[in-house]
Amino acid sequence: MDRRSVCVLMVLWAAAHLGSPADGFRALRRTTGGRKGSPGLTGQDANGVPLRRAKRGWMWNQFFLLEEYTGTDMQYVGKLHSDSDRGDGSVKYVLTGEGAGTLFKIDENSGDIHATKRLDREEKAFYILHAKAVDRQTNEALEGESEFIIKIHDINDNAPRFTRDPYSARVPEMSDIGTSVIQVTAIDADDATYGNSAKVVYSILQGQPYFSVDPETGLIKTALSGMDREVKENYLVVIQAKDMAGQMGGLSGTATVSVTLADVNDNPPRFTKTLYEFRVPESRELGGSVGVIRAVDADIGQNAEMDYRIIGSDGPGMFDIVSNRSTQDGVIVLRKPLDFEKKRQYSLRVQVENVHINPRFYKMGPFRDEASVRITVEDVDEPPLFERPSYVMEVREDAGRNAIIGSVSASDPDDKRSLVRYSIDRRTDMDRVFDIHAGNGSVYLLRELDREENAWHNISVIASEFNNPRLISRAPVYIRVLDVNDNAPTFATNYETFVCENAKANQRIQTVSATDPDEPIGGHRFIFSLAPEAAGKANFSVRDNKDNTAWILTRRNGYSSLQRSVHHVPVVISDGEIPTLSSTSTLTVRVCTCDREGNMKLCNPEALTARAGLSTGALVAILLCVIILLMIVVLFAALRRQRKKEPLIISKEDVRDNVVSYNDEGGGEEDTQAFDIGTLRNPEAIEDGKQRRDIVPETFYPPVRRPALPPSRDNNGDVRDFISQRLQDNDSDPTAPPYDSLATYAYEGNGSVAESLSSLESATTEGDQDYNYLSEWGPRFKKLADMYGGDDSDS
Structure with a gap:
């Protein structure tokens, strides 16, 4: 035993005999020479160097304190004392560290330490504090500061607590003894290193004899074999955890464990009946349900999944069983049509078996069951039944009306054997080509046939019972029209043939073929x-x-288009059938001019017209239509122009005289486009290169210069001279149109920037216009302006 362990034991012994740990330390200090100045213990370190403990006037290392103190006074911890203390009150003890001043208080005169509150070791197991002795007057340390520990002694004040409550667990049914179920754990907050306060022992309070628990580990196991889920599925187990190693006075806690037995496939399926009976009408559709058989299984989930099958039947292939996974039922379905008149009852042997087999329990017996099924077929009034699902008939296209082409037959499949009536479904024979005898089913013609128009006819025949006309059935009838040679062959196409004027004899100019709507068995054989x-x-x-x-071959050398531009070659085409039919097709050959290689260069227009397929009358009609359309367009344009412009001459006087009208207001400076006003200013002016605007001359003539007329002596001589000059110009103009010399000036112009200065505006105002501003020719041109509406401002 080392020195430290010996010191601890001596302190504990002293504390036990002297009443407190402090007294034990003081006794220990006295026994070991702990006073200041006394010789210390010596020793050597690992290197053999002598060790010497420094002497102190006072020492301690730890105190002990019980937790959960319940006394009325403060709990005494211990006493601090220094050798420098002479008892005259000059020494003051000071305590610092964890809990100093709050949890722990020291008497600064005596050095006694007390705990002020109840302490819990589970909250804090020890406290580290520092103590020193100082001079009360100078506050100087008399001893060096020392550290000591106050440890809290544990007491058994915490009961064990389980980590979960409640627990849940599953274990397969029929498990062997000792099968692990679940492990529970309880924790005690007391000190596990001191005494038995935290040593927990497990025991089972509820759940025997089915389960047991390991007292040290808390592992729950099965204690009984053969536990059946179908008998009891859920168990409640109560486990106790007790500290102090289970001894008297220990604290305990409990937890509940819910144990569920998991299902295993340990039960075979069983039919609810040994014999199932069903009735089904013979009209039941294929795939329809006949009946449902049911088996039960005490297991659940996939362990209860079952498969049904037929293991014996007196109608092989008539029925089948489909397993319904959601309800675990077996549905018997129909696979072949039922017929009451042929078989009225069926017997089946069915079997059910689990899908998932557990080999562990297979030794208990086969996991399957068997039962019998009896199916009775009920009679139903059925529609007539045709002998064949469809019929194919043939008839020659030259067959006459009412000719019988075939027959159908249907009978009532029921025992009463009702008579059958036949009819044609007119929706399949809307042209009413065929009909049928209602009693015997003979199909005959209502009108003649044409194979080239329709080679096949598809109709539907209806058979119904006389006693119950609503019960009907249908059968398709396919009628083939056989070919008869009733069409003569003709050219296969419209041939466009020409022959060159320089053609030689026996030269081929065209290859022709024929076509025939008939279809002989051996194929066509045409003869030309x-x-x-x-x-x-x-x-x-x-x-x-x-x-x-x-x-088509030429029979001579050379052809002349001038003598004959078109030749017609009649070709006889026979089909070679019996009876033989033939027709004559005419081939049109036009004569054309060709080069040396035989390529066409030019053909007679008549031949071209014939080639285009248009006669002369047709071309004339087309030309007349074009002329009429042009006339309509011209008339429409003239009418639009007449509505847009007022007539220039509104007077009803005869205009066949040589009159030139100037009733245009003019457009100012741009009015020069209408006429040359310079002539009015100077009658002797010469119009060089002036051309008419109303026509386009075919030939440009040089302008003609004429001497000016001598002025007249009367007042109107200048006007007369002007008119005479204009008349002479128009009469001698070679580009004048073939109508009277009526010169019109219908161009108004686009207006002038200075606006109009026309005297027409003055005519609309009241009073006479003052023309004094005119020149010496004023009175004459005033009269002229009044007559023709001229613009005197331009004159």
């Missing part, structure tokens, strides 16, 4: 020949190639 009536004077010949084609 030239019509007999054209054989003597024909310019062309026909050569049959024996392959349903023929060549």
